[in-house]
Amino acid sequence: MCAKVGVDPLASNKGFWAELLGIGDFYYELGVQIIEVCMLTRSLNGGLISLQELCNHLRQRRKKDSEAVNEDDCLRAISKLKVVEAGKPDRLNLNSTKKKLVRSVPTELNKDHNQILELAQGQGFVTVEQVRRRLSWTSGRVIDALETLLEEGFAMIDNGIKDGKCQHWFPCVSSVYSFVGSDT
Numbered sequence: 001m002c003a004k005v006g007v008d009p010l011a012s013n014k015g016f017w018a019e020l021l022g023i024g025d026f027y028y029e030l031g032v033q034i035i036e037v038c039m040l041t042r043s044l045n046g047g048l049i050s051l052q053e054l055c056n057h058l059r060q061r062r063k064k065d066s067e068a069v070n071e072d073d074c075l076r077a078i079s080k081l082k083v084v085e086a087g088k089p090d091r092l093n094l095n096s097t098k099k100k101l102v103r104s105v106p107t108e109l110n111k112d113h114n115q116i117l118e119l120a121q122g123q124g125f126v127t128v129e130q131v132r133r134r135l136s137w138t139s140g141r142v143i144d145a146l147e148t149l150l151e152e153g154f155a156m157i158d159n160g161i162k163d164g165k166c167q168h169w170f171p172c173v174s175s176v177y178s179f180v181g182s183d184t
Helices: 016-021 025-045 051-061 071-083 111-120 128-135 139-151
Strands: 048-050 090-093 100-103 156-158 167-169
Touching: 025 048, 025 051, 025 071, 048 051, 051 071, 051 100, 071 100, 111 128, 111 139, 128 139, 139 167
Parallel strands: none
Antiparallel strands: 048 100, 090 100, 156 167
């Protein structure tokens, strides 16, 4: 079909045919850049980054390129990476605010982890008491879920609070998170 109309489906643009056929070098190049950003930010966010933040990093990296990227482009590029197994970026949606997160580590998050991440979206952090009260969980369940999130690198602890309550911060949902290596 493409040969009849004189179109190269592998051309590196995101024009009509690339959109229609779902192929093109643009998305593969973008996929490589997504992997690079995920690897660079993994030590800061544990391998869980908001789709919006990922797009912002990509725009900074690609500011010299004429083709801007949006969330849909990133999702399409991520879907092209499905053939890569270990450490491939994958999409994860949080229900309460529909904030889209991209997970680039092979760890599976269960329902408890997702609920804690949803709760953390408001302030960027949670406390054991806050989770226990808001979700009506036992302290043991809260601590178990938070320990897993800490072990996997999704959360960081702040013990320096004056009231003595430990805060568990989640860079992937925190509005104060910034990408240190964005100019590289």
